[in-house]
Amino acid sequence: MNSHDAAGQLPPADPTTQLFSPPGHFYSPISSVADADRARAQRAGLELAEPYDLRAAEQVELAHRLGPKWADFSQSWCRYDPVNLWYGLGDGAVYYSMLNALRPKHLVEVGSGFTSTIALDVRDHDLHDLELTFVEPNPERLLGLLKDGDHKAITIHKNAVQDIPIETFDKLGKNDILFIDSTHVSKPGSDVNWLLFRVLPRLSPGVVIHVHDIFYPFEYPDSWLEQRRSWNESYLLRAFLSYNNVFQIMFFNSWIWQKRPEIVRRYLPESVSEEPGSIWLRRVA
Template sequence: MRIVRDLAKRLPGIRNLVRDRDRLLQELATWKVRQSYPPGHYYSPVPSANDVAGIGRKSGREQLSELPGIALNWDAQEALITKLAAYYSEIPFGETKEQRGEHRYYFDNGFYCYADGILLYSLLRHLKPAKLIEIGSGFSSCLTLDVNELFLNGTLHCTFIEPYPERLHDNMRPTDAGSAKVMVQKVQDVPLSTFDELNESDILFIDSSHVGKASSDVNFLFFEVLPRLKPGVWIHIHDVFYPFEYPEEWILAGRSWNEAYMLRCLLMHSSGFEINLWGDALCTHRPDLMRSLMPMCFKNTGAGIWLRRVGK
């Protein structure tokens, strides 16, 4: 039988069929190991469709303006957004790729859109940080580089930690060399001392894999990096919708992310971190204020939350 199989493998058509069969059998074996428990099983971190049904309504997104154990700091958020509104009329970015002109960033990009971009632009001008470390790069990097060039006179030193930097490299210019560094590696492999360089009003910008699991970037950031930050450092975490719940359609599409839940746990009764700005929450529960100050935010209310380290 083995001789027949070996002879068959020499025929091009059969050889390809055997190769494909072996590959599929290997994938099936791997899948069985990965799926020891089906979605919805109480041992599985992946929810079933029944688990997810109505999750937006159940989360109380529209109804709850306060969350148990978490200081949302509405007064401070309102005061800050009022200050940031001073920069709104000077926004230089176009909405589409065709309208971006000489800039790298434009709002309708599908990744880091209107409200997220407006708040990052405004905070960069307001804080005037000396250093920014960004984990996970893309359109937010484009905006940061533009703001550094247009409004900060190149004084902001950026470190981009990105294992897949092709899009970032496509948008960088020779003039960025003096103020930007790209570390082509996973954040888990970056020396912790790198984050000790951040001081008051500097920014740690996180756009991670959004998944806490063994050896993940999220575990590394939450357990190793965030606790060692100095007081006064600002922290951005992306894809955190109010009230720390993911959109139902995302979960049904297979995005079983859990970073927002980990962040909610971190912030409950926390004396080490405070919420300073949350665009999605403001647009949901302070819509009149946001429409009067930054109406373009409602084209996409975003999902970036801004924290500040306040204690050790």
């Protein structure tokens, strides 16, 4: 799975940082080998205790509405290339179909790159009035994917999302999209905390939220656990959605690929073995 294998380019560690406890210690957020083994062993049990509403029937219905567009996805490619390590064919096809189904007026992407090329391609083909805002503190990949003239038609914030005006998100309304591809790490001052605690509660009802690198059942792939990435956004999001009547699950890409593969085989058979990792939510109250 491409999205499972992408580690990205890591910046150098801060040599001034002094650790309170060593990695793998029970006080450290960095998991040990035993922690990773325990997480893998407990994966099946996560499906037995789901304090959130998967809305399975609604997901299946939506999949059949979106599915015909998945087959058309390749016809829209101009900037986007599915052979990349960050946002593969399955996630890309769902994103493309969501844009076509929702027809948003505004899209704010927090974390940009290959995902942005899908939005730009859809805007060129169909959604000519779509207003695009990209928030990307490391914009080199994004800038390298843009075509001549794209800069004039988009807004790019080359800052961490915590450092841009929070009012940026106030323009989002019904069927508009907040697209999140964060650092995936909850820690003091992180983008994950800012988005979950400050931005999501501020959104208007009807806004649709995408979060990348979330896999059913809110656990990371075994290969990532073995690499001891120690990302924790998925666990925080699971807690956020538990007993939550304000935000609901619209579409869980990973769940569809795992539990309803016949839908994938029907509409996008070339991706059936490449499980995507995104979840789509909507604020409903």
